[in-house]
Amino acid sequence: MRVKFSVNATAVSVDVPDDERLVDTLRTRLRLTGTKEGCGIGECGACTVILNGLAVNSCLVLTTSCQEAEITTVEGLACGEALHPLQQAFIDHGAVQCGFCTPGMLLSAKALLDRNPNPSRDEIRKAISGNLCRCTGYEQIVRAIESVAGGRQ
Ligand code: FES
């Protein structure tokens, strides 16, 4: 089936089988390998992208359901050489270790701040509750997101 959507503000048209998952379309067809696959069953959040304003697990989304959708992946966060404030904050706060969870964390955080620029610590924790991190213990990640919230970087 031919599916047209936009990824990181670029129009895309792909011909995909009906059962192809969005994570595979992004990684394999479009070479956007910043989106990671961990569990493949909606439990780790490594594959998180923003789909029409919502953070979703792209391993649970069929590409054929994305007709006319707007998708943001981690590759769409930086502006040229300039990192997105969340990316810079993750570096500044030591919120990245192995980095496998980081793209998903960043997109869950971005989706939160896009709809609620000044979230509480609890709201931040809730927003990333579907994103597992084996390395950091979460505290640095929460602090990094807090530092950007409300423009307080
Ligand atoms: S790979 Fe999608 S939630 Fe784990």
Ligand code: FES
């Ligand atoms: S930094 Fe390694 S899983 Fe989060």
